[in-house]
Amino acid sequence: MSDIPNELKYCSTHEWVSSVDDGVVTVGITDHAQDQLGDLVFVELPEVGQSLRQEAECAVVESVKAASDIYSPVNGEVSEINEALMDSPELVNDDPYGDGWLFKIRIADEAELDGLLDADGYREAADA
Amino acid sequence: MPFIPHTEEDVREMLAAIGAPDIEALFDEIPQTLRCGKLEQLPEAMSEMEVAGLMSARANQDGQPVCFIGAGAYDHHIPAAVWQLASRGEFYTAYTPYQAEASQGTLQVLYEFQSMMAALTNMDLSNASLYDGATALAEAVLMAVRANRKSKSRRILVPRTLHPAYRRVVQTMVESQDIELVELPFDPTGGHTDPAALAAFEGQDIAALVIPQPNYFGVLEEVDALTNWAHANKALAIAVVNPVAMAVLTPPGEWGEQGVDICCGEGQPLGAPLSSGGPYFGFMCCSQKLVRQMPGRIVGRTRDLDGKVGYTLTLQAREQHIRRSKATSNICTNQGLMATAATIHMALLGSEGLERVAAACHANTRYLSQQLISIEGVAPLFNRPVFHEQVLRLPISADGVLEQLSELDILGGLDLSRDYPELGDAILVCATEKRTELEMDNFQQKLQMILSC
Numbered sequence: 140m141s142d143i144p145n146e147l148k149y150c151s152t153h154e155w156v157s158s159v160d161d162g163v164v165t166v167g168i169t170d171h172a173q174d175q176l177g178d179l180v181f182v183e184l185p186e187v188g189q190s191l192r193q194e195a196e197c198a199v200v201e202s203v204k205a206a207s208d209i210y211s212p213v214n215g216e217v218s219e220i221n222e223a224l225m226d227s228p229e230l231v232n233d234d235p236y237g238d239g240w241l242f243k244i245r246i247a248d249e250a251e252l253d254g255l256l257d258a259d260g261y262r263e264a265a266d267a
Numbered sequence: 268m269p270f271i272p273h274t275e276e277d278v279r280e281m282l283a284a285i286g287a288p289d290i291e292a293l294f295d296e297i298p299q300t301l302r303c304g305k306l307e308q309l310p311e312a313m314s315e316m317e318v319a320g321l322m323s324a325r326a327n328q329d330g331q332p333v334c335f336i337g338a339g340a341y342d343h344h345i346p347a348a349v350w351q352l353a354s355r356g357e358f359y360t361a362y363t364p365y366q367a368e369a370s371q372g373t374l375q376v377l378y379e380f381q382s383m384m385a386a387l388t389n390m391d392l393s394n395a396s397l398y399d400g401a402t403a404l405a406e407a408v409l410m411a412v413r414a415n416r417k418s419k420s421r422r423i424l425v426p427r428t429l430h431p432a433y434r435r436v437v438q439t440m441v442e443s444q445d446i447e448l449v450e451l452p453f454d455p456t457g458g459h460t461d462p463a464a465l466a467a468f469e470g471q472d473i474a475a476l477v478i479p480q481p482n483y484f485g486v487l488e489e490v491d492a493l494t495n496w497a498h499a500n501k502a503l504a505i506a507v508v509n510p511v512a513m514a515v516l517t518p519p520g521e522w523g524e525q526g527v528d529i530c531c532g533e534g535q536p537l538g539a540p541l542s543s544g545g546p547y548f549g550f551m552c553c554s555q556k557l558v559r560q561m562p563g564r565i566v567g568r569t570r571d572l573d574g575k576v577g578y579t580l581t582l583q584a585r586e587q588h589i590r591r592s593k594a595t596s597n598i599c600t601n602q603g604l605m606a607t608a609a610t611i612h613m614a615l616l617g618s619e620g621l622e623r624v625a626a627a628c629h630a631n632t633r634y635l636s637q638q639l640i641s642i643e644g645v646a647p648l649f650n651r652p653v654f655h656e657q658v659l660r661l662p663i664s665a666d667g668v669l670e671q672l673s674e675l676d677i678l679g680g681l682d683l684s685r686d687y688p689e690l691g692d693a694i695l696v697c698a699t700e701k702r703t704e705l706e707m708d709n710f711q712q713k714l715q716m717i718l719s720c
Contacts, residue, residue, distance in 0.1 A: 180584075181559060183559070186416060201559070201584045201585070202584065203584070204584065204589070205584050205589055205590075206584040206585055206589065206590050206593075208593070
């Protein structure tokens with residue numbers, strides 16, 4: 140059974156989203172996703188200032204066995220990226236909900252979060 | 268005996284297992300409009316004996332002319348040991364020999380190949396080779412568009428001094444991907460791309476600039492200025508180089524302030540015979556920061572559980588068997604046998620040998636050029652330094668002259684009128700290290716004779 144914190148929102152494509160803090164949400168991949176991918180060796184992040192469309196590809200996480208696209212959970216603009224992942228992609232494996240976050244989005248419409256899955260919904264969707 | 272291992276019974280069982288009515292159903296996804304139907308121009312099958320007879324008749328047609336044509340494929344000496352070794356069964360018969368536990372020899376050869384190419388171009392790394400020079404450039408263009416995240420334009424500057432066939436192949440491979448190739452004119456006096464001509468694109472969004480060295484006319488480009496211009500304009504610099512020339516010219520990793528980002532080219536001059544146009548191989552090198560955008564296969568060196576050195580394919584997650592349509596390339600193979608021959612060729616020559624080959628090519632081309640321009644009406648068209656090819660103007664149409672020379676067993680250069688009508692009656696000549704003074708003097712005499720008729 141993987142870790143699925145109750146306070147986060149989720150996408151069926153295995154991204155998690157934090158609640159809004161000063162107009163900004165944090166995005167990462169779930170514990171289940173990092174476990175399925177195995178040891179990450181590279182993370183390609185969007186650029187700060189890049190505008191993101193909900194459900195569009197915006198990043199890539201690469202493990203020794205697969206390179207997977209990350210889809211933006213909401214519409215908005217990238218406000219910050221996790222630079223530490225450039226040298227230490229393993230942070231995503233070690234702490235997917237903490238130091239392994241991917242990027243932050245200045246969210247266009249907070250109501251979009253309501254359309255995402257809650258922890259139970261994700262557990263069911265991911266069968267995790 | 269057909270080399271198909273499946274019996275009809277096998278095929279039936281496999282189709283039943285996946286629920287397909289027949290083999291045709293497996294191709295349902297391909298729209299009817301894209302199918303060519305029956306291949307009507309294919310001749311009937313022949314026996315091995317008939318094919319051998321046909322091929323030897325064709326080979327005899329070629330004769331043994333003395334070759335003064337370069338234009339992308341070069342008549343170099345290949346030490347006998349190269350193909351003696353490359354033809355060993357272990358190298359010669361294997362297809363996709365990448366299974367690490369069974370293919371250490373092949374993988375090590377490819378690793379050595381990569382090391383040699385990276386050293387020759389002074390780039391951070393090389394892949395295990397690509398199909399040929401022109402497709403390697405097309406892959407480099409696609410790679411640059413992917414990698415240059417500062418550019419949104421998908422515009423690539425391509426000099427008219429780049430090999431015309433390369434320009435056509437790149438156009439064919441990228442045109443359906445919304446990539447725009449913008450042609451740069453050449454300087455009519457120097458035969459090179461004048462960096463000043465780039466001023467017209469200053470401040471525009473350009474994804475990459477292609478820089479050939481030497482260019483199609485044999486002329487050396489101002490590679491430092493061109494590379495610096497690309498980087499100052501947030502474009503990537505793509506070098507297209509002749510690998511033999513790299514033994515005596517500044518390698519792309521050292522061009523300008525930062526070196527180029529991607530370097531590719533045709534590997535044929537390193538151990539592959541002219542052989543009517545193929546098989547040849549492409550090579551591609553890049554800087555470390557672009558490694559995850561590099562198409563093709565990369566062999567890495569590692570250690571096994573017992574601490575012994577071993578070789579294996581690496582960075583495969585970006586390849587099409589894993590990443591499917593989003594792969595860095597959908598030609599995920601390499602020209603293993605040609606790369607093997609090139610590795611042996613370079614190992615036999617060594618850096619000193621390769622440098623002597625390059626120097627001899629240059630010296631021979633200078634001598635040939637001097638001999639030919641001593642003929643009235645023959646003159647060099649461009650005034651800038653060349654490596655081992657030169658464009659010469661003839662007093663009459665090149666077509667007929669070259670025809671008469673070939674009847675005398677001399678391949679006297681390439682007629683440029685088709686690809687560069689603006690040059691008038693011009694030929695591109697080349698003298699590799701194989702050409703002797705006697706052969707070059709004979710060329711001069713025969714050309715003089717033809718022109719004085």
